[in-house]
Amino acid sequence: xxxxxxxxxxxxxxxxxxxxxxxxxxxxxxxxxxxxxxxxxxxxxxxxxxxxxxxxxxxxxxxxxxxxxxxxxxxxxxxxxxxxxxxxxxxxxxxxxxxxxxxxxxxxxxxxxxxxxxxxxxxxxxxxxxxxxxxxxxxxxxxxxxxxxxxxxxxxxxxxxxxxxxxxxxxxxxxxxxxxxxxxxxxxxxxxxxxxxxxxxxxxxxxxxxxxxxxxxxxxxxxxxxxxxxxxxxxxxxxxxxxxxxxxxxxxxxxxxxxxxxxxxxxxxxxxxxxxxxxxxxxxxxxxxxxxxxxxxxxx
Numbered sequence: 001x002x003x004x005x006x007x008x009x010x011x012x013x014x015x016x017x018x019x020x021x022x023x024x025x026x027x028x029x030x031x032x033x034x035x036x037x038x039x040x041x042x043x044x045x046x047x048x049x050x051x052x053x054x055x056x057x058x059x060x061x062x063x064x065x066x067x068x069x070x071x072x073x074x075x076x077x078x079x080x081x082x083x084x085x086x087x088x089x090x091x092x093x094x095x096x097x098x099x100x101x102x103x104x105x106x107x108x109x110x111x112x113x114x115x116x117x118x119x120x121x122x123x124x125x126x127x128x129x130x131x132x133x134x135x136x137x138x139x140x141x142x143x144x145x146x147x148x149x150x151x152x153x154x155x156x157x158x159x160x161x162x163x164x165x166x167x168x169x170x171x172x173x174x175x176x177x178x179x180x181x182x183x184x185x186x187x188x189x190x191x192x193x194x195x196x197x198x199x200x201x202x203x204x205x206x207x208x209x210x211x212x213x214x215x216x217x218x219x220x221x222x223x224x225x226x227x228x229x230x231x232x233x234x235x236x237x238x239x240x241x242x243x244x245x246x247x248x249x250x251x252x253x254x255x256x257x258x259x260x261x262x263x264x265x266x267x268x269x270x271x272x273x274x275x276x277x278x279x280x281x282x283x284x285x286x287x288x289x290x291x292x293x294x295x296x297x298x299x300x
Contacts, residue, residue, distance in 0.1 A: 089283030152187015
């Protein structure tokens with residue numbers, strides 16, 4: 001193709017593609033990457049579909065905004081179909097973005113400024129809470145504590161969730177490293193659970209080769225504070241000393257769990273379990289930021 005024809009074609013493309021189309025295509029590619037790397041591999045067809053939408057968004061000026069808007073809504077609804085609550089909290093991100101897009105696209109200047117200020121305030125509050133959450137998770141070290149309290153997570157029927165399996169695996173690792181240590185598995189029976197979370201963890205640990213006499217069960221708690229309070233009582237009732245314990249939970253949960261344990265007189269060392277899929281963990285970190293602010297303001 002002659003050079004002058006190439007220049008004419010390039011100038012024509014620049015006229016046809018404006019910044020809003022580039023932003024739209026970039027947003028769709030970002031959504032596609034989040035699904036590709038953040039969810040189980042068998043959902044990558046969703047990422048491919050989102051990536052394919054970047055092309056019409058790049059070329060269709062009038063439709064780019066609506067393609068992005070509908071894609072955000074679709075991603076939010078898609079995440080809401082998962083059972084685990086972490087996906088539901090992550091769904092708030094694309095759904096909130098979908099609600100704000102028309103405001104910044106069609107709203108008056110004053111409305112845009114007010115909305116932007118509110119977003120900045122929310123972001124600042126979230127980041128203030130995420131700082132100690134991340135610091136606690138990243139600085140956690142191995143422990144030789146004689147008791148390890150394993151905090152519960154969801155059970156589906158009698159099947160432990162991924163989070164509960166990860167926490168149980170971390171507890172089993174601690175017990176292998178410390179042959180004299182004892183585990184307190186803590187968690188009651190909630191809606192949709194045919195057995196208590198404590199029982200699900202006990203079965204899982206026994207299947208992993210942990211002797212039954214090294215497992216104490218606390219199957220009545222319904223919150224983190226009750227997990228720790230009742231577990232402390234069980235350690236005391238077994239003639240143990242709960243002043244120094246290790247607490248196993250998901251990485252995002254350790255900061256709050258350690259603060260609560262300290263308030264109960266226990267010097268708790270945090271042991272983070274393996275994280276789940278990034279999209280799930282994003283939601284759980286967002287949820288935990290709210291829980292941390294509740295702890296700071298109300299002490300619970």
